[in-house]
Each structure stands twice: as C-alpha cells, then as structure tokens.
Amino acid sequence: MNAERKVHIKSFGCQMNVYDSHRMADTLAPEGFTETAHVEDADLIVLNTCHIREKAEEKVFSELGRMRVLKEAAARAGRRVTIAVAGCVAQAQGDEIVRRAPSVDLVVGPQSYHRLPALLARAKRDGPIIDTEFPIEDKFDKLNPPSREAIRARGVSAFVTVQEGCDKFCTFCVVPYTRGAEASRPVVKIVAEAERFAWAGVREITLIGQNVNAYHGQGPDGRPWPLARLLARIAQVRGIARLRYTTSHPCDMQASLIAAHRDLPGLMPYLHLPVQSGSDRTLARMNRRHTRADFLDMIARLRAARPDMAFSSDFIVGFPGESEHDFEATLSLIDEVGCAGAFSFKYSARPGTPAAEMPDQIHEHVKSERLHRLQAAIDRNTAAFNARCLGRTFEVLFEKPGRYPGQIVGRSPYLQPVQVMASQSWIGKVAGVTITEAGSNSLFGMLASEEQAVGD
Ligand code: SF4
Numbered sequence: 001m002n003a004e005r006k007v008h009i010k011s012f013g014c015q016m017n018v019y020d021s022h023r024m025a026d027t028l029a030p031e032g033f034t035e036t037a038h039v040e041d042a043d044l045i046v047l048n049t050c051h052i053r054e055k056a057e058e059k060v061f062s063e064l065g066r067m068r069v070l071k072e073a074a075a076r077a078g079r080r081v082t083i084a085v086a087g088c089v090a091q092a093q094g095d096e097i098v099r100r101a102p103s104v105d106l107v108v109g110p111q112s113y114h115r116l117p118a119l120l121a122r123a124k125r126d127g128p129i130i131d132t133e134f135p136i137e138d139k140f141d142k143l144n145p146p147s148r149e150a151i152r153a154r155g156v157s158a159f160v161t162v163q164e165g166c167d168k169f170c171t172f173c174v175v176p177y178t179r180g181a182e183a184s185r186p187v188v189k190i191v192a193e194a195e196r197f198a199w200a201g202v203r204e205i206t207l208i209g210q211n212v213n214a215y216h217g218q219g220p221d222g223r224p225w226p227l228a229r230l231l232a233r234i235a236q237v238r239g240i241a242r243l244r245y246t247t248s249h250p251c252d253m254q255a256s257l258i259a260a261h262r263d264l265p266g267l268m269p270y271l272h273l274p275v276q277s278g279s280d281r282t283l284a285r286m287n288r289r290h291t292r293a294d295f296l297d298m299i300a301r302l303r304a305a306r307p308d309m310a311f312s313s314d315f316i317v318g319f320p321g322e323s324e325h326d327f328e329a330t331l332s333l334i335d336e337v338g339c340a341g342a343f344s345f346k347y348s349a350r351p352g353t354p355a356a357e358m359p360d361q362i363h364e365h366v367k368s369e370r371l372h373r374l375q376a377a378i379d380r381n382t383a384a385f386n387a388r389c390l391g392r393t394f395e396v397l398f399e400k401p402g403r404y405p406g407q408i409v410g411r412s413p414y415l416q417p418v419q420v421m422a423s424q425s426w427i428g429k430v431a432g433v434t435i436t437e438a439g440s441n442s443l444f445g446m447l448a449s450e451e452q453a454v455g456d
Contacts, residue, residue, distance in 0.1 A: 007033040008042035010057065013050020015208050015246065017087055019159040021048045024086065024113050026146040031117045039068060044082045044120070049089035051174050051350070058091050061100060063138050068103040074337040082120060084108060087288050088178040092352075094130040104128060110164075110179060114142030134180050140189065151200035156399055156428045157242075157411070158202045159237035160193050161185070162217065162230065163209030168249060170276075171317065174349060175210050184217035185211075186259045187225050191233055198239035199426055204233060204397055204411075206244040213245065213252040235266045241430050242413075246272045252292050262305040269306050270340070270414045273298070275312035278333030279326035282319050286355070290334060293368060299337055310385060312341035317374050318367030319347045320358035327370050334377045340385040340414055342378045344370050379440075386416065386438040393448045394418070396433040397437075398426045415440040 007028055011021045024046060025035050026104050036042055045067055067083050074081040084106040085097050091109040096115045098104055105123045108116065109132035123129050140161075151158065166173075204313075209215060212227065219225035225292040226234075231243055243266050250273060260267055277283050280291045302309050315330055336341065346367040349356035389412070391436055396418045398410035410433075418433055419442055420426075432448035 004043050004056065005033050005043040006036040007044040008036050008039045008045065008047040009048060009064070010039075010085065011048045013052060015159050015206070016161060016164075017048045017050060019208060020087070020110060020113060020163050021046070022146065022150075022154060022159075023114060023143045023188060024048070026150060027114060027116055027144045028350065029147065030144060031120075039067075042081065043079070044084065045070075046084045046086055049085060049087035051088035051092050051178055057089050057093075057346075060085070064097075064101040064104065068101065071103050082123065084116075084120070086110070086113065088174065091132050091178040092174060094132045098128055098130065102128075106130075109130065109133070111139055114139040140185055145193075145196060146200075148200040151197055151202060156202055156397065157204040157206070158197045159206050159208045160190060160197070161209060161291070162190050162207045162227075163212050163215045164209045167214075168211060168251075168289070169287060171285065171358075172319065172350065174350045174353060179210055181432050182211060182214055184224075186218045187230055187233060188220055190230065191237065192218070194234045194237045194240060196401060198237050201206070201239075203240065203428060203430065204242035204244070205240055206246060207231070207234070207378075208246055210247065211249050211252065213248040213254070213257055226254055226256050228254065228260040230266060231257075231260050231267060235264050241266060243267045244270070248273055249270075250275065250288075250295050250298050253302075258301050258305050261302060261309065268413045268415075269309045270312070271302065272307065272314075275333065276314060276316050277319065277322075277326065278330035279322070280329075282322055282326045284332075285321060285358070286319060292329065295333075296336065308413075310340040311337055313337070313339055314342075315344045315374060315378075316347050317344065318362040319372040320355055320362065321360040322347075322362055322370075327374075333376050334374070334381055335453055338385065339378060339381045341382050344371060344374050344378060383438075383440065385414075386440075386443065389416070389435045389443055390438055391413075391435065393432050393434045394445075395430050395446045396420070396445070397430050398422075398428065400427060420445050420447060422447055 009021045011017045047060055071081040082105045083103055085104055090107045094107045097107050105128055106119055107130040111134050112131045119131055152301040163184045165182045166175045167182045167426045169176050215227040216224040275295050276286055278292050394412045396410040396412055398408050401424055402409040402419050407419055408422050408426055409417055409419050412418050420433055433445040434448045435443050437444035
C-alpha cells in the first residue's frame with residue numbers, strides 16, 4: 001500500500017485547468033495522495049498554469065519563487081517536497097521553466113497528466129524531467145475517475161471536458177499551439193462521466209472545451225454528434241437539472257445549437273460568447289472569421305429562440321493597430337448587446353503568435369485608458385441587467401452555506417450568486433427565489449415557495 005502523502009494543486013486561468021486539476025488529484029489518489037489546501041503541508045505541489053495572459057505567466061514564476069523557499073525549509077526539516085508545473089505555460093516554456101526555476105522537479109504538458117505517477121517516480125530517481133509531448137494515447141482513457149467523496153467535496157456543479165484544442169488560430173492566441181488541434185471525446189464516455197457525477201449528487205454540468213461548440217465527438221451510432229445532440233443526451237441523465245457549455249466561438253453556433261436553447265429547458269439561458277472586438281477591421285486582423293453584424297445576428301437568433309437569453313463576452317483592448325474609432329465600436333457593441341457580464345483584458349503579445357509580430361503595437365497607457373472605459377461600460381450594463389432582475393422569480397441551484405449564519409448561496413440561471421436566508425437542507429436543490437435586492441456582485445432574495453423545490 002502507498003504511504004499517505006499530501007498534494008496541493010493550484011490552478012491558474014480557465015475552467016479547463018480547474019477540471020484538469022481535479023483529474024490530476026483523482027489520478028494521484030491511488031498513489032496515496034490526498035489533497036490539501038495548505039501548501040506548507042504538501043509533499044507534492046502542482047502549479048497548473050495558464051499562458052493566455054502575460055500576467056498569469058509572471059504569476060507562475062513569482063509563485064515558483066515562493067515554492068522554492070518552502071521546499072528549502074522542508075529540506076532543512078528533513079522532508080522532501082516535489083514541485084511540478086503543469087498546464088499551458090509548461091507546454092510552451094518547458095526548458096525556460098527549469099532554467100529560471102531550478103527547484104522544479106517536473107514539467108508536464110496538458111496532454112500527459114495521466115502519466116503523472118510514472119513521471120513523479122522518474123523525477124525522483126533521475127532528476128528534473130520535462131514531458132510536453134502530445135502522446136498518441138487518449139489521456140481521458142487513462143485518468144482515474146473521481147471517487148464519490150471527491151465529487152461531493154467539489155460541490156453540486158461540475159465541469160466535464162468534452163473537447164480540447166482549437167483550429168481557429170486567432171492571431172493573438174496561443175491555444176492552438178499549447179493545446180493542439182481540435183479533438184472531441186466520444187459521447188458514451190462523456191455520458192458515463194455525467195452519470196457518475198449525478199450519482200454523487202451533482203445537479204449542474206458545464207461542458208467545457210477551448211472551442212466547445214466545435215464539438216463533433218463520435219456518437220454511439222458511430223457518427224459525429226454536434227454539441228446540441230450531446231446536450232440533449234446529457235439532459236436525459238437522471239438528477240442533472242441544469243446544463244451549460246463554455247467557451248464558444250461565434251462561427252460554431254450551429255442552427256441545432258440555437259434550437260437547443262429553445263428546446264432544452266435545462267439548458268441555461270446564459271451564454272458566454274466571446275467577440276473580442278466590435279470593429280470589423282480589428283476582427284479581421286484578429287482572424288476571428290466573422291463580422292460585427294454576424295455577431296449581432298447570432299445574438300438576435302438566440303434571443304428569438306429563447307427570449308430570456310442573456311450574454312457575457314470577452315473583450316481585448318489595445319490589439320495592434322486598434323484606433324480610437326475601432327475601440328468606440330467595441331464600446332457601442334457592449335451597449336447594443338446589453339452584456340450581462342464580460343471579461344476584459346489589455347492585449348499582451350504572446351511570443352510565437354502572428355499579432356506579436358504586428359508593427360503597430362499600442363502604447364501601454366492607451367491600453368490602460370481604454371480598459372478603464374471598457375470596464376465602466378461593462379459595469380454599467382451588468383448593473384442594469386442586475387437591476388432588471390429585481391422582483392423576478394428565478395430558479396436557483398443552492399450550492400453552499402452563505403457568509404452569515406442562516407444564509408445559503410446559490411446561482412441564478414445567469415450565474416449570479418443569490419443569497420437567501422434558508423435552511424442548509426436546500427443545498428443541492430433547485431428552488432424558486434424572488435429577487436428582493438441587487439448588489440454589485442450578488443443578488444438577494446427569498447424562497448418563493450417551499451413547494452417549488454425540485455430534485456429530491
Ligand atoms: S477560438 Fe479561442 S482558443 Fe481558438 S484561437 Fe481563437 S481565442 Fe484561441
């Protein structure tokens with residue numbers, strides 16, 4: 001039997017990394033590793049990194065500085081600590097990581113997590129290793145499934161990766177290089193995972209992928225299934241009350257997926273649909289393959305299919321060559337869509353991407369000033385959306401105790417946290433809540449009727 005050891009996994013970036021971190025923990029569990037939230041107690045520290053933003057990458061290196069101090073202190077106390085770097089920075093900068101942070105024992109790319117136990121054993125025996133290959137075998141087939149206890153500890157809402165990689169090659173993005181070409185998991189494996197989650201008490205599943213709506217996994221009939229068909233199949237899994245999917249590309253919003261928003265009551269009416277810019281000139285330079293009008297048409301078609309749809313998006317300011325006129329087109333798009341939420345970023349050049357080589361890079365102070373104005377527009381739209389929720393009754397999935405005694409917190413269909421004074425026995429259930437107050441980050445409400453609870 002393996003001796004008990006502790007692993008601390010820290011995730012940076014997107015939900016895909018959160019999912020991967022869970023799967024790494026599941027794969028390490030049979031080796032005797034239990035998860036700890038306290039890095040000081042860990043025998044193994046894994047940083048699951050993100051390469052999308054420059055800041056995220058720098059955070060990893062400063063974090064590794066802290067880890068080195070911990071490792072040295074543990075060594076003085078006679079304890080061995082292993083440091084592993086996983087994720088997209090690992091994939092893109094394997095050698096650089098070991099050069100800049102010699103305390104790192106293992107660098108492992110996103111396609112090799114299933115090899116973690118063997119790689120750790122090799123690193124212990126032979127010294128630092130870098131494994132950033134794209135192996136032939138499917139890592140999902142080799143990753144250990146989570147235990148019921150592990151699923152429960154992670155809550156009533158779970159992510160399931162259905163697709164990885166991207167073939168779109170937006171000129172600012174490293175994903176096609178770090179995560180490779182688009183690949184979809186087969187339907188039966190995803191359904192089996194959803195059933196396992198439901199058996200352990202999960203009520204909401206978010207299907208995730210770098211370009212999730214390009215999903216085309218093999219169905220049980222041997223043919224490729226689009227995302228809409230996969231969603232319809234998972235909606236049949238007993239116990240799953242809610243479905244979401246992220247992150248989508250506007251060009252892959254097929255008619256069947258739009259119809260799914262009309263036909264599947266469990267598919268939440270909230271879609272994160274990154275557009276990045278409201279200017280056709282910038283969209284073309286980003287290689288986004290659609291125009292502003294295409295995007296607005298897509299929003300209109302989704303709203304026609306499901307009138308209570310709301311949208312969030314991603315925006316980049318200061319993309320090379322972005323003029324004030326281009327930027328204002330982005331500002332006006334936010335108002336035109338009436339975004340309920342959005343993520344916004346200053347453009348930062350990622351080495352190896354075409355945009356990094358564009359000559360007309362924008363000055364930092366211009367980017368900062370535009371980001372400030374963009375965030376003000378987003379905040380204004382979010383506040384207006386939240387204010388429109390007042391007096392409405394939503395179905396809320398309760399997730400956990402709230403901050404104050406007697407309070408529980410759940411999520412509205414639009415992912416807003418909703419705080420309610422109610423018994424903890426509601427956690428894991430979906431119930432109608434009438435919204436009585438809208439704060440900047442949360443809604444407050446009261447149970448509409450105890451009879452409305454569903455899901456026992
Ligand atoms: S679609 Fe998304 S993941 Fe793919 S290249 Fe563009 S930004 Fe990157």
